Every structure is written in C-alpha cells, then in structure tokens.
Amino acid sequence: MRVFVVGGTGFVGREVVRLLLARGHTPLVLARRSRPLPEGAVLVEGDIAREVPDLEGAEAAIYLAGIIRERGQTFRAVHVEGVRNLLRAMERAGVGRLLHMSALGARPEAPSRYHRTKAEGEALVRQSGLSHAIFRPSLIFGPGDEFFGRVLRGLVCAPLPFVPLIGDGGFPFRPVYVGDVAEAFVGALERGLEGTYDLVGPKEYSFRELLQLVMEVLGRRKPFLSLPLWLMDRLVPLLSPLPISPLTLDQYLMLKEGNTAPFPEALKELLPAPQALEEVLPGYLRC
Secondary structure (H helix, E strand, O other), rough: EEEEEEEOOOOHHHHHHHHHHOOOOEEEEEEEEOOOOOOOOOOOOOOOOOOOOOOOOOOEEEEOOOEEEEEEEEHHHHHHHHHHHHHHHHHHHHEEEEEEEOOOOOOOOOHHHHHHHHHHHHHHHHHHHEEEEEEOOOEEEEEOOOOOHHHHHHHHHHHOOEEEEOOOOOOOOOEEEEEHHHHHHHHHHHHHHOOEEEOOOOOEEEEEHHHHHHHHHHHHEEEEEEEEEHHHHHHHHHHHOOOOOOOOOHHHHHHHEEEOOOOOOOHHOOOOOOOOHHHHHOOOOOO
C-alpha cells in the first residue's frame, strides 16, 4: 500500500515509516526540506501547515505532525491547519482513509493550547466523512523522546544536590513505547480499524515514581526537593520562554493534569504485550 505520511521524519514518524517498510508498504514521506530516508521510502517536499500537498498515487494517509514547543511554528498551524490541508488534499486525490495522531487529554476546554488544538484537529477528521482512526497517546518513550530523554533526564542530571519535584509529584501517567505507537498505526491501517482510541502502556506511575525510575537508571542518588504548586504557578510562565527552561507552560499545565487512561479492550489484540518503561529506559538514558 502506498501511504502518504505527514510527520514521517519525527520521533514517532521514523518508527512508523520503518514499520511500514518492514510490512511491505511504500511510505510517501512529506518533509519541508530534502533529507535522507530509509531505502524504499519516497520523499515528497512540502510544508503541510502552509500548502495542500499532492497525494497522487496514495491509497491512505497518516498524520503524525505535532510540536510540543512553539519555535517558528505554532500549535494551530501544525495541529489544525496542517490537518485541514491534508483533508483538502485527500478530497482532491480521492484518498479515503486517514489515521490521525492526537494526544491523550485532548479536548476543547483543556488548560493547555496543545491539547485544545489537538482536539480541533480531531474534530476536523471526524467531520470529514472519511474512514479514519484517531489515536491519543500518553507520554511516548523511546530513544530520542522529549519527556524522558530531555525533561526528566535534565532534572536528574542537573548539577544540583537535589532533584526538583513539582508539588507532591502525585500526578498520574501511563507512558507508551514509541514502537507500540507505530504498531498501533500500521496495524490499524492494515486491519481497517476505525474509531478513537486512547493509547497507553501497561503500567501507571506517579510523576515522583517516574523521576525515581530515571534516577535509578542513571545511577544517581539525590533527595527530592518539593516545589509548591503556588510557587511553580508563578515561576513557570516567567521562565518558560527562556531556552534554558526545562518546561514550557503547556508542558507544565499538562503535567499538573496527569495523563492516564485504562488500556482499551479494543486494542488488546493489536497490542497484546505493550513494552514496559523499565525494559526500555536503560537502553538509551545517559547523563
């Protein structure tokens, strides 16, 4: 199957493209500039946030584009206008099947603009009338990830005698492995799965437990220093625009909410044995 992939050069996208190739499909990978791709993948140059791409020859599309920090691009451009442009392209080319990556917690009334714009993108997909599946991953972990490999690693490896802990660290999360996210997308594509699904891993953790696990993996022993939420509520908006800030305001708002859900019954056949965090973190985390 020839599959048009938006966001195929990103963290999740690279895994999806790799798996598509392994299963005998041909990924048509949209990218804003020329770059090397795995053998068998086809580069299509273009900017989904600014233009309607040409989907000639595609049989399905996967939308994986997303940003967690607004640097040159905005949440609205990537999460909403990009989806709108892809839907226009699919209508022109007669492509009737779309798989869309949203985010666990996406809803119109969410505190974070990240989640609100993800919800807008979801709504566009549902209103399109296309055959579709929407996946809402929790925190995604794996080599090259943002949250474990940058944020938590940064908190643990910082040259401080303690590890900063936001509030009591009780916010719940259920991280999912990037390889399982790719399997969900490719499996859903092949099986014709439709609907909206939360995408989580096999185990729930508190934020404190995640930091403790990262410390163990990195061989660090430090006490926690709890930073009260009233203080963080004032500091984060001031610090988040700075390049040195470990958290953006949107990341902080999402962290306070937590990010968890039960594992969907409908995905148990597709993902019978999702990877646990403890099995994967030691393979790529280093101070």
